[in-house]
Amino acid sequence: MAQALPSAAYTGRFAPTPSGPLHAGSLITALASYLDARAHQGRWHLRIEDIDTPRVVHGADQHIMQQLQALEMRWDAPPIWQSRRLRHYQAAFKQLEQAGSIYGCACTRAQLPPGPYPGICRDGLAAGTGPRAWRWRVPAGRVSFEDRWAGPQTQDVAQEVGDFILRRADGVWTYQLAVVVDDAAQHITHIVRGADLLDSTARQILLTQALGALPALTLHVPLLCDTQGYKLSKQNHAPALDLTHPLETLLSAWRALGFDASGINTLEAFWPYATQQWHQRFP
Numbered sequence: 001m002a003q004a005l006p007s008a009a010y011t012g013r014f015a016p017t018p019s020g021p022l023h024a025g026s027l028i029t030a031l032a033s034y035l036d037a038r039a040h041q042g043r044w045h046l047r048i049e050d051i052d053t054p055r056v057v058h059g060a061d062q063h064i065m066q067q068l069q070a071l072e073m074r075w076d077a078p079p080i081w082q083s084r085r086l087r088h089y090q091a092a093f094k095q096l097e098q099a100g101s102i103y104g105c106a107c108t109r110a111q112l113p114p115g116p117y118p119g120i121c122r123d124g125l126a127a128g129t130g131p132r133a134w135r136w137r138v139p140a141g142r143v144s145f146e147d148r149w150a151g152p153q154t155q156d157v158a159q160e161v162g163d164f165i166l167r168r169a170d171g172v173w174t175y176q177l178a179v180v181v182d183d184a185a186q187h188i189t190h191i192v193r194g195a196d197l198l199d200s201t202a203r204q205i206l207l208t209q210a211l212g213a214l215p216a217l218t219l220h221v222p223l224l225c226d227t228q229g230y231k232l233s234k235q236n237h238a239p240a241l242d243l244t245h246p247l248e249t250l251l252s253a254w255r256a257l258g259f260d261a262s263g264i265n266t267l268e269a270f271w272p273y274a275t276q277q278w279h280q281r282f283p
């Protein structure tokens with residue numbers, strides 16, 4: 001499979017959904033992606049993934065940026081907001097539509113069995129029904145890639161996921177389409193994000209290739225769980241980050257990534273140390 005060469009120039013990104021401020025879980029992802037960019041003398045972009053409008057909280061984007069700045073994580077280009085890029089998703093969708101790989105789907109959630117989409121609407125809608133969403137015809141075959149944290153991965157997207165939705169019934173572009181379009185537009189070479197997205201990667205590789213772009217290398221960091229084993233998230237009320245003690249806040253994220261931090265007493269010492277340690281582990 002064609003992938004960006006490790007020796008190619010590095011461009012990474014952090015792409016939070018502004019559904020609330022960063023918490024301990026999302027900070028781990030931010031830190032990992034920032035260190036990976038710095039360790040490879042790369043660029044680090046910030047993208048606000050705010051097209052899933054019901055989840056977006058007004059002002060959370062600004063809050064996230066303030067938190068990153070307080071922790072000394074600085075992006076290298078003006079941030080982009082997905083809500084301002086809808087015409088790019090439309091253009092990509094049109095490109096796929098012209099290739100004959102988009103179809104309307106009339107299925108309601110209640111109609112669908114659990115598991116992969118069984119292709120009910122692939123050959124046209126039943127009489128008297130209209131499209132509720134638009135799906136992409138997934139090409140047959142296995143997708144294999146090497147995740148820099150999780151190792152070799154393989155998925156038969158057509159079999160295991162089925163044709164997936166690019167545009168929802170309410171007109172909203174899905175995450176899968178938007179992320180692929182934006183990663184290509186920002187020339188992202190390295191994606192560092194939470195392990196909950198590992199399962200989306202094969203889908204995104206296929207979609208990226210269908211749009212004529214080169215898939216980025218990926219590194220999926222383990223998710224931080226609470227004491228009951230649930231993923232820490234805004235939805236289950238993870239505590240806010242303590243920005244009055246930025247070093248301690250960064251060190252907890254650093255330790256959660258499995259690194260040692262003994263002897264680090266200042267922010268000035270933390271950044272070069274962590275960057276160098278990260279580079280040793282993920283050259």
Ligand SMILES: [Zn+2]
Nearest residue numbers: 105106107121
């Ligand atoms: Zn359907």
